[in-house]
Amino acid sequence: MANYILEMHNITKTFPGVKALDNVNFKVEEGEIHFLVGENGAGKSTLMKVLSGIYPTGDYTGQIKLKGEVVDFRKISDSENAGLAIINQELALVPEMTVFENIYLAHEIKKRNIINWNQTIHMADKQLKRVKLNVNPGNKVKDLNIGQQQLVEIAKALSKNVQILILDEPTAALNENDSENLLNLLVELKKEGVTCIMISHKLKEVTAIADSVTVLRDGLTISTLRKNEINEIKIIKDMVGRSIDNIFPERKPQVEDEIVLETKNLNAYNFAVSKQVVKNASIKLKKGEVVGLAGLMGAGRSELALSIFGNPKNYDMDGDVFVHGKKVHFNHPSQALKAGIAYVSEDRKNEGLILKQDVKQNISLTNLKLLAKNGVIDKNKEIVYAEKYRKEINIKTPSIEQTVENLSGGNQQKVSISKGLFANPDILILDEPTRGIDVGAKYEIYTLINQLIDHGMSIIMISSELPELLAMSDRLYVVAEGKITGELSKADATQENVMKLATV
Amino acid sequence: MKQFFSNLWIKFKKSIRNYPKYMKRFFKDLFVLFRNNIRDYGMYIALITIFIFFIITTGGLFITPRNIFNLIQQTGYIAVMSVGMTLIIVIRHIDLSVGSIAGFIGAILAVLIVTYDMNAIIAIPIVLLIGITAGLLTGYLVAKIGIPAFVASLGGMFAYRGLIFNSLQNTGTLGVNNPIINAIGQETIPAIANVFGLHLLSVIIGVIAVLLFIYSEFRTRKEKSKYDFEVLPTDLFIAKLVFISITILTITFLLASYRGFSWVLVIVLVVVAIYHFMTNMTVLGRHIYAVGGNPEAAELSGISVKKITYFVFGSMGFLSALGGIMYLARLGSATFTAGEGLELQVIAGAFVGGTSAAGGVGKVTGSVIGALVMASLINGMQMMSLGTNYQAIVSGVVLVAAVIFDVKTRNMKKVQA
Incomplete structure (x- = not known):
């Protein structure tokens, strides 16, 4: 019999009008990486909230056992004391505080209520080494990028002697590099004996590092797959309840010669962070074309898009933008909208x-x-x-x-x-149009993109999910540190080529 | 014919038999309606409760035509300014300078009329323009320079207070005896004629208001059913029409039996009507609420957050000036302390009226009712001869209670009928 560190039996949780969880069973073996997958609204986050005590005992029915003993969590601190730590999508860090202050926030190293800062810094440094984050613990969290902040969160969890680490879509906001680092770290931690439960929409990650996968759909446990049974097709089928043969719908090429949008030597300087975010960018968009902007998070893709779309963040800009061959100068998004350019933000909320x-x-x-x-x-x-x-x-x-x-x-x-x-609009800029949405909805968005192209629209698509970008784009530009480092035709656009250009 | 009447008779008998069941359903619908709209109706329920309480405790003195008239005179300038403050709070700012601006405008108006012997018809537009300029200046500091509205307007609050002293330093407290100013302060609209001791024009306006209200309700209902949107059950709808019509008519006849509608009431109604229309029906109104709901999203949707900020502060300046004129007219003289603390009464009115400090939520009608709630409390307690100490304590408790109510009902789920 397997050695279960965590067992959740017949968990049922209802909200007014909806049964969010319906007799869910979820078992995790000691020292494994267990993925929890399912479409949005399948009940993954609710299940984790039940586990971590955000929904106290009595708010749901069912039983939770930790190492064979029934537990009764009434608040988050209860589950933390039992060795659980949950890391949410929205990071719980205080941006204005330093890394070491954050790591030991609410469990400070102290003697008679006086904090021992030297000890704190020393210990924080140790935890940072464990998560392989090479930053000065005295840096403020707001100066770190999202990937580094994620690692600080994990260091914070580790500092509490965590046994079960729960991560809710940790890589949703990370670029490929940082994602890979994070996954490697989880494998390392597994060797140290930390059990990890991870919610993710990215099936590549699941197949890469999962020991087990549990699929939820509409509040029901659909299946639990062990290492040798895990494959992408099976997971998707269980997630959506039907098989999706083609993840990316086909599109007849509609690209015409007419150039609808062009930038020449566009530069943008962001005073707020004293950084040049767009450097000498020259791109072209043809009628009926989907042009992809690939690159790492923070490479300047959104900044380039916003520079075209009327500069809402008030960068200091120079260079030229041409719409339908006419030189334009937008001071505000309203002017860009009037000229037929629309922008759909990466951060819908x-x-x-x-x-x-x-x-x-x-x-x-x-x-x-x-x-x-x-x-x-x-x-x-x-x-x-x-x-x-x-x-x-x-x-x-x-x-x-x-x-x-x-x-x-x-x-x-x-x-x-x-x-x-x-x-x-006749030019549409889609910035991460499928971030954080489930497989079914993604497919609908892809179909919509194809329909829009069929109706004569031209689209610039920004995405951090490379397979999607490669499949949807007719052509793509790679952006790194604000510069266009390469232009790839559909034939040349492979993951390797893109990553090479993205990491110069 | 005979058939028709016998059918009707059968229907009537049936309805008598079903009467208890019918009433049960009616009250259930009524309950659901209140439950689902408690945020919108809460203010009105509070106002009615306060009225009933004071009617009982003052032995009916509270509801005399004379007192209702006075209550409106006392609330007028606060209500007008609360309308502007609602929009300020909706776009996530605050304006502390409005009391000082109102006092300052009153002082300038008095100086123009008395010292410079200017015609009030000319002087009033001038001071309204000065008010708008003052508002735009705060708007400039907030939108263009980017300092918090709290600080920008706090600076204004001190500075305009100083300017009041400058304006009045040669004359001291300055009495104004001008027919137009007096009219704004105390007079009522012309009666045309008195019928059965009633102020005719007021009655006419009241009746027209009721007719317009009924017409617009029917129109909205028709349009909503056209799109299969949820509408009130017919009986509840009629009950609502009757209730509100009776309320308007009661107030109309109360006032008409005394001196009629005052100019203060007319000004408040016009301001509320314009702003209500603007916020609900126009592009500008929608843009204001979008900026309040999410400034980043509004900017990316092609709305200039800056322009909206300028407009809202400019409108606040205008309404502060209007409030200042009404304040001067009510007092009959410009004083050094005019409008002191007024900004806080105005802000309280907006918050009691359900405006949310988180932005994007708030109705101008709510704020006017909020201002009326606060004024009624003071007025009623004065009639009960309770001291200012109690008045202040109760006002504070009610303000906090109103916001607690608002926060607690914010995320309440709707129930089905």
Whole structure:
């Protein structure tokens, strides 16, 4: 019999109106890396919240056993004391504090309530070495990149003598390099005896390092696969309940010779971080083309896109932008929108949507003039348009009067894209359009991209998921440290070629 | 014909039999309606409760036409400024300078009219422009220079207070005896005629308001059902129409039986009507709420956050000036302390009225009701002869309680009927 460090038996958790978890069974062996996968809303995060005590005993039914003993967590500190640590997508670090302050926050090394800073720094340094993070513990967390911050979080968990480490989509915001480092680290920690539960949408990671995989769908445990049974096709089939034969839908090439957008020697300097974020960038976009912008996180892809899209972050800029052959100078996104360029942000919650407003108000925001006469909005027209997008883009919502914060990630993304399309652009910039959304919704987004191209649109697509970018782009540019380091045709665009150019 | 009546009779008998069941459903619907809209209705329920409480404790003195008239006069300038403050808070800022600006505008207006002998018709637009300029200046500091509105307007609060002293240093407290200013302060609109002792024009306005209200409710309902959106059950809808119509008519007849509608009431109604329309129906209004809900998303949607910030502070300056004129008119003289602490009453009105400090949420009508709630409390307690100490304590508790209510009901899930 396997040696289970954690057993969750018949966990049922209901929210008003929905059964989020329905008799879920989840068992983790000691010292393994166990992945928890499933579409958005399948119940993964809820299950982890039950485990970590965010939902206290009594809030759900079922039993949790840790090393064979029934446990009863009423708050997070209970589960932490038992050796569990959960690292959420939204990192729980204080940006203005130093790395060592963060690592020992809330469990300070102290004597009679006086903190021993030297000891703290020394110990923090040790933990940083364990996670192979080569930074000065005295640096402020806000000066680290996301990958490094992630490692600080793990160091913090390790400093609490964690036995089970739970990571909720840790690589969602990381580039390929940092992701790989993180996965390697988890394998290292496994050797030290740390058990790891990881939620991820990236099946490549699962096949790479998982010892076991549990698939959840609609609050039910669908399957648990052991090492030798793990394969991508099987996991996808269990996740979506049907097999998806083709992850990327086919598109007939529609590229024409007409150049719709061109930048020449574009430079952008960001004063806020004293850094040149775009260096001498010259790109071209043809009619009917999907041009991919590949590169590592923070390479300057979004910054390049924003420089084209009216410079909303007020970079200091020079260089030329041509739209349909005409030189333009946008001072504000409104001018770019008017010229037929729309931008869909990578961060739909903070930059894309107004979460408190409903679906129709979000969609119509980019082009209210279309609905208005003398500045007065025709609300009937607004409803008609919103219904049109709901049907065409397949936004799953009970009503267009639903507030956007109540929609799932995939549907929020569809609203965010609809909002861009409502401005009636012929050039669309999609920044990480599939980040954090499930397999089914991703497929719908790809299909939508193809439809838009068929309707004569031209698209710039930014994505950190290379397979997706390679499959969807007709051509791509690689960006590294603000510079265009290469241009690859579809034939030349392989993962290796891109990574070589991205890491110069 | 006979058939028709017999059918009707059968229907009537049936409805009598079903009456208890019907009433049960009606009250259940009513309960669900309140439960799902508690944030919107809470303020009105609070106001009604306060009214009933004071009517009982003052032996009916609270609801006399004379007191209602006074209550409106007392609330007017605060209500007008609360409307502007709502938008300021909606776009996640605050304006502490409004009290000093109101006082400053009053002082300038008094100086222009008394010292420079200027016609009020000319002087009033001038000071309104000065108000807008003052608002835009705060807007400039916030939007362009990028300092927190709290600090920018705190600076304004001190500086304009100083300017009041400058304006009045030669004259001291300056009494204004001008027909237009007096009218704004105390007079009512012309009656045209008195019918059965009622102020005719007020009655006409009240009745027109009710008709407009009923018409617009029917129109909204028709449009909503056109798109299969949820509408109130017919009986509840009619009950709502009747209730609100009766409320408007009661207030109208109360006031008409005394002196009629005051200019203060008219100004408040016009300001609320314009701002209500602007926030709900126009592109500008939608942009303001978008900026409040998520400035980054608004900017990327092609909305200039800067322009909206300028507009909202400019509008606040305008309404501060309007409030200042009403304040001067009510007092009849410009004083050194005019408008002192007024900014906090205005902010309290907006918060009590359900405006959220997190941004993006708040109604101008709510803030006016909020200002009325606060003023009613003071007025009622004065009638009960409770001291200012109790008045202050109760005001503070009510302010905090209102915001607690707001926070607690924010994430309440809707229930199905």
